[in-house]
Structure formats: structure tokens, C-alpha cells
Amino acid sequence: MKKNNVILPPKTIGIIGGGQLGRMMAIAARYMGYKIAVLDPTADCPTAQVADVQLTAAYDDMDAIKELTRISDVITYEFENVDLDAAAYIEKQDKLPQGAFALEITQNREKEKTMIRGLGLPVPEFTIVKNGEEAKTVLKEFTLPAVMKTCSGGYDGKGQIKLETEADKQEAIRFAKEHGHCIIEEWITFDKEISVVFSRSVSGEITFFPISENEHRDHILYKTTVPAAVNETIQQKAYQAARMLGEKMNIVGTFAIEMFVNGEEIYLNEMAPRPHNSGHYSIEACNVSQFGQHILAICGLPLKEIELLQPAVMVNVLGEDVEPLLEYLQIEADGYAHLYGKAAIKAKRKMGHITFIGKDRNDVLRQVERYETAK
Known part of the structure; x- marks a missing residue:
């Protein structure tokens, strides 16, 4: 059913990209009753395992893009390196609510940083x-x-x-x-890195997930803690910057911005026009996940008012962590493990994540410490 740009189940959502973000989008959409079609060059990719249809083709294969457009009522993407000609084609068919503009900006760091600076927002x-x-x-x-x-x-x-x-x-x-x-x-000296993840509807309604605090190891996100240990001033600056960018770029769906915090100042670093690794905690810790909110947005449905139900820490599971994680799950009930269904286990490759929630921050940190000690 489609009326006034609202798409209701059992219609089909097409996803460009078959990795873990597409998989989690698909799972959220399936809960709501949607069917899933995915375009990815790898057969039996993580998203295909929970989809109705897989088109196994390159992302810039226009024949495959046209077929995905034909069989889908609305299309989204799980990464920003979507072919711009393909995105423009889908947009012309009125099936890409996110549009091609956000992709054009976030695919190119010069355009990204120039836009941020043009809005008067702080950037290195x-x-x-x-x-x-x-x-x-x-x-x-x-x-x-x-x-x-x-x-x-x-x-x-x-x-x-x-x-x-x-x-x-x-x-x-x-x-x-x-x-x-x-x-x-x-090079910005900073006290911590944070992420602002928000969702914006086709009508311009915007909802913010709690600000998360990120820790990286070897340039890969290691863990995300929510709520971030930042004061009200930083929170307001971060949310205001995100709102300005969301409105300027006419964002539809879930969007993420990484920022550095230095004292009472923020510096915007990078943007992602889709759900983000630092928002995975929302699956267990919020009343609606970043993926569920994304599906509501691209389907033209009202967004949920977001609530943080419990403090959380999300820890990424890389290739070298899979075996220790499986051993940990045999002896501990703590944590909610998500494995992405990737066929090849490789060092430094994101294979899954585990989220810990608890009654307070200290409780969650104790759980994380037990997990890290067991590893």
C-alpha cells in the first residue's frame, strides 16, 4: 500500500549493499512485515541471509539497479559509496527518499568539510x-x-x-x-570522540539518539558507551550542529556524525548517511533502534520518540575475537551477542558485536570488564 509517499507492509524494501548494516536494516524491516531485496556482488552475503531476493551483481551494474528498482517499492543503502549515477536513476523513479545529494557529499571529504565549514560549524x-x-x-x-x-x-x-x-x-x-x-x-588534540546519530523523516521531523562516546583501537571502533560523559553544553552544541546539517542536506533516514570534544568545544570529523557502528547499542538499550527508526523514515511513517531504557556499552567483535566470544557465551549470561553471518573470519574484520546493558553505568562497566578479562 502506498499513499502520500507512505509505504506500508507487505511491500518490498530494496537495499544496496549486503553487509551487516543492511542485515540489521532488513531484520528491523522484517519485524514490521516488509519484504527485502538486496543488491550485492557476494552471494549469500549477510543481508541476503535474511532477504527474500538477492541480485548478485556489482553496485554500478545498471541492469541490476533497474531490476532492484522495478521489484522494490522503496530503496535504501547501507554504505555511502553507492554509484551516483545509480542513485540518480533510482531517485528519478521516486524510490530513493534519501536522495543522491547526501551520497555525493559524504563520498567526498572535500565536499563534506566544505559544507560543514560553510555552515559556520567547527571543523579542523x-x-x-x-x-x-x-x-x-x-x-x-x-x-x-x-x-x-x-x-x-x-x-x-x-x-x-x-x-x-x-x-x-x-x-x-x-x-x-x-x-x-x-x-x-x-591534527586535533581531543579529550574524547562522540557520535551523534539521528533520524529524520520526509516531513523534516528529527529525533536524536543519546550521544555516544567512542573508543578506537588501531583506527577501528572498539567500543561505544552510552550515555557519553559530556556536559550539557557539549550536548547542545552537538545536537545543534547535527540539526543544521540534517536540514541543510535534507536528510531522510538515519544519519551519523562523528565529533571530537576538546574542553568545551566540538569539532566535526566525518559523516555517514546511514546507520552507524556507534549506534548499534540502540537495538537493546532504546525503545526503538537506529535501524527501526531508519525504516520508519524511508517508508514515510511517523518516527518514534526515542528513549534510552538503560545505559549500555557496545563492543565490536573482530575476527580475532570470535572464538573468545563464543567461549565467553558458554559461561556468562551477560551481553547480547550479534554475529553477522560473514563466511570468512579475518583479523581486524568486523564479524559482530556484543552489547551490555545494566541498571547504571557502573553495572555495565563491570560486565564489560568481565568480558575483556575473559578474552
């Missing part, structure tokens, strides 16, 4: 270079430490290098020669 100082020679010129004057990142692609620390010494500048020049379009950013 940055300069764009297109090749090794430009990098050489810029780095003569650029104060260290700094970080160089590719403007497109890159995740979990890939596609970036930190510059601390003059020797690192030479490595950065080689990096720019190899990758071309890069961004050089000042």
Missing part, C-alpha cells in the same frame, strides 16, 4: 591537494602534526596517514602522488 583546518607537487608546496607551510586522507574511499583507518616529522612529509608526498585527490587536516 584543512587544505586540498590534487597531486604530489601540490602536496609538497602545501606541506612546506603546514604545521605538524597533521593527517592526510584520500578524499574518496577509505574507512577504519585505511586511506590515511599521520604526519609528525619532516620525514613523514616525504611519505605524504608519495601518498599524494599515488592517490591524487587528498585532504590535509590539522
